[in-house]
Amino acid sequence: MSTTEVRDEPSHANGILPPNLDLPYPDSPSEITANLLKLTELAPNPRARIVFKSLISKLHEFISQTNITTEEWRSGIEFLVGLNEASAPRGRQLNLLSDVFGMTALVDRLNNPRIGNATESSLLGPFFTEDAPDLLFGESIASEGIGENMFVEGRVLTTGGEPIPGAVIDTWETDGTGLYDMQHAERTVPDYRGRLRTDGEGKYGYRAIVPVSYAIPGDGPVCRLLxxxxxxxxxxxxxxxxxxxxxxxxLVTALYPDGDPYLSSDVVHGVKKSLVVKLTEIDDEAEARKRGFQKGTKFKLLNYDFVLVTEDEWAGARRT
Ligand SMILES: [Fe+2]
Known part of the structure; x- marks a missing residue:
């Protein structure tokens, strides 16, 4: 093309032509929102139209309702820029932002509604790994040393109370200092995590430690915001x-021993009442040895039956 020819569209334009819409100039706050909603109505994907029109409406409503100042908005943008920079390489801070403002929990709640007596879901969190060792009934997910002995046992059942043999259970927790294995720089092998299968009667059992509360990483923009x-x-x-x-x-869930002062104000809003459990203190050497504990006479017993829903039960209950 010679430099004197008129181009059809600016360079780097994406090829979509101006819409054939009678749009007013966006002179007023309401016209800014209305124009954008009309433009979004042109999105080819119907689900994208629903999601983005709602998102735009709520964001604009928030800005108008709070009558936010230019300085406040700029500081918000700067916060997101800092979040992005601090998130490398795995977006951890962005995920945390979703978590601490309850958005992860809300998405989880909507996608996993309560169904009868089924075990409710909770947040997966960032510390699941694929390399958990396979364990036999009664073996320990935790290396000896840090933490108070706990034995976890129960069954995996259908909503009708039938056992589910061969269900695969992945389970993990922090050590007694409140850190997951992957938070230790010197991690060479997985620890405080394991994978088990239920037996022919749907039973499972394993040694672990009594969980402890922990702070989410405290040196990033999200914790400074909190x-x-x-x-x-x-x-x-x-x-x-x-x-x-x-x-x-x-089923993605977690069990929360009662008595922890942070239960109802969990920073990521993951606790549901039905997932709060009681631990029974056992002080009996024979019982401890029977469950494989080599040291001491005391341990805490966590007995819990997990109830799974079928794919059909889940699909029928999920709000569309
Ligand atoms: Fe966790």
Whole structure:
């Protein structure tokens, strides 16, 4: 093309032509929103139209309702820029932002509604790994040393109370200092995590430690924001569990021993009442040895039956 020819569209334009719409100039606040909603109505994907029109409406409503100042908006943008820079390489801070403002929990709640007596879901979190060792009934997910002895046992059942044999249970927790194995720089092998299968009667059992509460990483923009809002950055004690079984909806959940002062104000809003459990203290050497504990006479017993829903039960209950 010679430099004297008129181009059809500016360089780097994406090829989409101006819309054939009678749009007013966006002189007023309401016209800015209305024009954008009309433009979004042109999105070819119907689901994208629904999602983005709602998102735009809510964001614009927020800006108008708070009558936000230019300085406040700029500081918000600067916060997101800092978040992005601090997120490398795995987007951790962006995920945390979603978590601490309850958005991850809300998405989880909507996607996993309460179904009868089925075990409710909780947040997966960032510390699941694929390399958990396979364990036999009664073996320990945790190396000896850090933490108070706990034995976890129960069954995996259908909503009708039938056992589910061969269900695969992934479970993980922090050590007694509140750190996951992957948070230790010297991690060479997985620890405080394991994978088990239920037996022919749907039973499972394993040694672990009593979970402890822990703070989410405290040196990034999200924790500084929490501090400025007067909010703590602590997750209450919990034991993560994911259960797979053919024909059943994957259960991603966690159990929360009662008595932790952070339960109802969990920084990531992951606790549900039905997931708060009681630990029974056992002080009996024979019982301790029977469950494989080599040292001491005391341990805490966590007995819990997980109830899975079928894929059909889940699909029928999920709000569309
Ligand atoms: Fe966790």
């Amino acid at each position: 501090q400025s809002l007067g909010r703590h950055n602590v997750r209450p004690n919990h034991l993560h569990v994911v259960i797979h079984a053919p024909g059943f909806h994957k």
